[in-house]
Amino acid sequence: MCATVLNRFLILLIICFGNWCLADLKLEVNDACATQHYQGTCISTSKCSHISEFMDNLGLKSTDVMSCGYDIKEEVICCPPEKSLVRSANRPAEHACEKIESRLITHGIIYDSRAQRRYPYMAYIVYNVTGHICGGTVIHKNFILTAAHCLDLPEVMPTKVILGVSNLNRFEDEGIEVDVKNIHIYQNYSAFTKYDDIGLIELVEYDDFQGKVNPACLYTEPTELFNGTELTVTGWGSTEKDLHSTQLMMTKLMYIPLSQCNASYANYIDRRIPRGILDSQLCAYAPGRDICGGDSGGGVVIIDNDKYKVVGIVSASINCGANLPSLHTRVAKYLDYIEGIIWPNGYV
Known part of the structure; x- marks a missing residue:
């Protein structure tokens, strides 16, 4: 017994004097x-x-x-x-955005060989097995922002990302392959719901982007977007003819306020959204347009001060093409999480 007491004393390393320790x-x-x-x-x-x-x-x-x-x-x-x-002014994401070059191309045809030049932040994720299609957004030379459900897959792991490419059939000639170093999945994410659907892919050190890659800024404004704000979504998702497109595609959607989005889902029962649509999510809609399988993880962006800013991450479309808003992860709600991984000391 004396030995047990002594062991505890040594483990805790507590020295007591009179009535205090x-x-x-x-x-x-x-x-x-x-x-x-x-x-x-x-x-x-x-x-x-x-x-x-x-x-x-x-x-x-x-x-x-x-x-x-x-x-x-x-x-x-x-x-x-x-x-x-509550930091909003001078946060790392804003400093990083100041350093990003404006590379907008505002003329010409969308679906041509310059598609990747139009959206130089797009990343295509390569897995250790075939059959999985997800995109992501370059927000730092070593990090890709994507959806958690693109990373949390049984026995399926992202191994590489392809940058600087629009046509996947020509990625060996046009694209830049970078190996995956690590993945980060938001702690509260559950594969059973569509909440907290956010994660990061960390890349190995790589600097030779040959002028083909340019990060997008993170949208840091805490205020709500205006109803009907135009949103740009890009990806290699399914089309009317194919399960997925080999050509980078783009569509324009409109921002739908949270209250209106919840009203749209009022009569729709889905166990993936048991608490309805939350303020950590973002809704978008346009008649005859939608996101589909393969678009997951891609960025939902706006143009602000001649720069692309990511406001959302493609998360879910309820029955692709249905008359319901698509659901996206609202980036502004996860800025501390993103900055804590990319700029843990606050220095850009």
């Missing part, structure tokens, strides 16, 4: 600290009241929050600054 801290209270996801300050858990909201915003697990040790009564954790929850 001092735990052995890895870092001192108020020391600066940093993890791979954020920078912060070591403070008592009870004083870091915003940590749960911060973890939800970034899709972090409890194991992602660094422990600094223990004080007299409780654990001391690496607590992020509160301002990181």
